[in-house]
Amino acid sequence: MKIRRLFAAGAILVLLWGMTPLVSANPYAVFVVHCxxxxxxxxxxxxxRDMVVKADQHQVKLTIDFTPQWAEMILEHPVFSDLVTNWHxxxxxxxxxxxxxxVSKTRGTNxxxxxxxxxxxxxxxxxxxxxxxxxxxxxxxNELPGTRTSGTLGLGxxxxxxxxxxxxxxxxxxxxxxxxxxxxxKVEYAGHVVWQMKHGLLSNGLPEQVENxxxxxxxxxxxxxxxxxxxxxxxxxxxxxxxxxxxxxDPSGNTLVTVTEAMNLxxxxxxxxxxxxxxxxxxxxxxxRQRRA
Ligand SMILES: [Zn+2]
Ligand SMILES: [Zn+2]
Numbered sequence: 001m002k003i004r005r006l007f008a009a010g011a012i013l014v015l016l017w018g019m020t021p022l023v024s025a026n027p028y029a030v031f032v033v034h035c036x037x038x039x040x041x042x043x044x045x046x047x048x049r050d051m052v053v054k055a056d057q058h059q060v061k062l063t064i065d066f067t068p069q070w071a072e073m074i075l076e077h078p079v080f081s082d083l084v085t086n087w088h089x090x091x092x093x094x095x096x097x098x099x100x101x102x103v104s105k106t107r108g109t110n111x112x113x114x115x116x117x118x119x120x121x122x123x124x125x126x127x128x129x130x131x132x133x134x135x136x137x138x139x140x141x142n143e144l145p146g147t148r149t150s151g152t153l154g155l156g157x158x159x160x161x162x163x164x165x166x167x168x169x170x171x172x173x174x175x176x177x178x179x180x181x182x183x184x185x186k187v188e189y190a191g192h193v194v195w196q197m198k199h200g201l202l203s204n205g206l207p208e209q210v211e212n213x214x215x216x217x218x219x220x221x222x223x224x225x226x227x228x229x230x231x232x233x234x235x236x237x238x239x240x241x242x243x244x245x246x247x248x249x250d251p252s253g254n255t256l257v258t259v260t261e262a263m264n265l266x267x268x269x270x271x272x273x274x275x276x277x278x279x280x281x282x283x284x285x286x287x288x289r290q291r292r293a
Contacts, residue, residue: 026249138150
């Protein structure tokens with residue numbers, strides 16, 4: 001009996017430990033890179049490679065969100081594919097980035113050619129630039145190493161909500177400075193309930209402001225910044241300085257994580273909590289029965 005009770009107590013401890021997976025004074029730090037349709041070219045790829053090398057020097061894990069234009073370029077060049085495979089194997093996340101159709105109409109961004117809006121409903125001659133629906137989109141991105149689990153889909157206009165690819169688990173959104181610190185929240189895209197975190201553009205704050213936001217964050221918070229490859233090209237030192245800052249805050253690198261890792265750790269798991277409670281009740285019940293006997 002004693003052994004069984006010890007076993008049950010051990011099980012509870014393991015479950016509780018599972019609910020607080022990272023006992024650390026640091027928040028989770030996430031660094032996202034958006035790879036835009038308009039600069040899917042070899043020169044920009046080399047800039048991205050440079051960024052990965054610098055991130056590696058400071059234990060920073062990047063989440064590299066590719067648009068379909070980047071995926072096609074990478075798949076066409078074996079040298080690029082090999083490098084991207086290395087990044088994936090080194091623990092950087094290869095995520096998804098989308099420039100939806102209706103957002104491009106209202107904000108003048110470059111549509112990436114994929115949408116779940118039927119081709120015949122596109123305005124003017126836009127149907128000529130149609131490349132496929134969002135199943136085609138995700139199939140193309142999944143030709144890159146691994147499987148896509150997170151993305152910045154940019155579904156800012158209501159008619160774009162139907163573009164959420166149902167096989168993606170996690171969403172990242174935002175660009176404002178206030179978006180740098182967040183916790184996972186449930187959002188809904190045309191009936192798909194998705195866990196979403198925020199990220200803020202690194203250059204929307206002065207370096208001290210971003211570092212202060214990190215310092216003010218508590219364990220369990222996600223401190224996430226985003227840059228575009230072109231931002232890095234313009235200010236490589238600002239990005240490298242932030243990598244160095246993160247590396248100095250957590251030399252172990254344990255809390256320097258990807259979007260999917262941060263979300264796996266930070267999304268509350270009700271099933272685990274219920275399981276722990278259930279084991280607790282069983283223990284109390286057994287304890288009472290023993291006292292009565
Ligand atoms: Zn962006
Ligand atoms: Zn973008």
